Amino acid sequence: MKSILIVSFSMIHSDPRVMRQVRLLEGKYRVTVAGYGPTPDAQVEFIALERQPRSLLVKSFWxxxxxxxxxEHYYWNQQQVQACLQRLAGRTFDLVIGNDVSSLPLALRLAGEAPVMIDSHEYSPREFEDKWLWRRLFGPHADYLCRRYLPRAACMTTVCQGIADEYRNVYGVPSTVIHNAPVLQALQPRPVQAGRIRLIHHGAAIRSRHLEVMIDMLAFLDPRFTLDFMLVASDGRYLEELKARVRDEPRIRFLDPVPMPEICAALNDHDLGVFLLPPVNFNYQHALPNKFFEFVQARLGIAIGPSPEMANLLDRHRLGVVAPSFEPQALAQALNALSTEDIMAFKQAAHAAAHELSYAHDGALLVSTLERLL
Structure with a gap:
């Protein structure tokens, strides 16, 4: 049985994209996974990496x-990089998968003569370009890693066509698009209740996503609509600010988040998944996130702003509505125009597209890529 190493500087057990790689490969190969957090519930060897908090003085030095x-000095002296090199010293693998450009130099060193596949979850050189300090410090670092190391990878995958095009245009490296789609869910569309339309948004409470615009949208919606949030407290202070903002609004609720495998089932009794994401950076402009595909697997209609990657798939499968702008009034106007029959048609369209927009399709593409490398 051949051996595969997966490296990701993320919380493995709660990283949907990495866990889909794990599920796809466990049992077929000897899989070793290196990353943060508790051991994932999978048949793999897990190498736990740690990052200790740094003092202000140490941060200033770096x-x-x-x-x-x-x-180079900065990269190879990072705690998680050194820990991984120490834990895996002398080990050999038939294939190494590096997740995001931050893991690529390490993956190449650990691979030796074995091929390396880099899976870029984002366009790394512009990931947080809306933040001045990140642009000044980490943007140039990510650009350096891309220029030096991307050409050495055996192949590259990424999450959507816009990001794939940018990597090719800037660095001359082609990539295969593997969508952030979950496994196919055995769910059915729920009927829409007369006079009540249930919207839901789920994901991480991250300030740069400006989730408050969806709260503001409710003021422009007619009384049929309610809005639920199911958010992971990535930024606990921001989450509390959002809750305080709706304290006197009975049509908005905050639901407890559920484990990753239960997300689609938890969404299923709603009607429309909503995501209004102002394009404050390159990756948000080209966003095609897990939640879009989870809305489909939950058999919901979808309501979004004019994010091109999401809008292209939504229009192709007739899954919902796209507002003409990212203003909350614009999406509210599009939603107010919908009838119960319109929304049920979107839910049925999601059901029809569920297989194509699942990991059954993209997982097969990833398997064929890995088999070619092996």
Missing amino acids: AFKLLAGLH
Whole structure:
């Protein structure tokens, strides 16, 4: 049985994209996974990496290294990189998968003569370009890693066509698109209740996503609509600010988040998944997130702003409505125009598209890529 190493500087057990890789490969190969957090519930060897908090003085020292362009010194002295090298010293693998550009130099060193596949979850050089400090320190570092190491990978995958095109245009590296689609869910569309339309948004409470615009949208919606949020407290202070903002609004609720495998079933009794994401950076402009495909697997209609990657798939499968702008009034106007029959048609369209927009399709594409490399 051949051996595969997966490296990701993320919380493995709650990283949907990495866990789909794990589920696809466990049992077929000897799989070793290196990353953060508790051991994932999978038949794999897990190498737990840790990052200890750094003092302000230490952070300032490393910021100076980045400003001075000492990218190699900065990279190889990161705690998680050194820990992984130590834990896996002397080990050999038939294939290494690096998740995101931050893991690529490490993956190449650990691979030796074995092929490396890099799976880029984002367009790394512009990931948080809306933040000045990130642009100054980490943007140039990510650009350096891309220029030096991307051409050495055996192949590259990423999440959508817009990001794939940018990697090719800037770095000359082609990539295969593997969508952030979950496994096919055995669910059915629920009927829409007369006079009541249930909207839901789920995901992480991240300030740069400006989730408050969806709260503001409710003021422009007619009384049929309610809005539920099911958010992971990535930014606990921001989540509390959102809750305080709707304290006197009975049509908005905050639901407890559920484990990743239960998300689609938890969404299923709603009518429309909603996501209004102002394009404050390149990755948000080209967003095609897990939640879009989870809405489909939950058999919901979808309501979004004019995010091109999501809008293209939504229009192709007639899954819902696209507002003409990212203003809350614009999406509210599109929603107010919908009838119960319109929404039920969107839910039926999601049911029809569920197989194509699931990991049954994209997982097969990933397996064929890995088999070719092996």
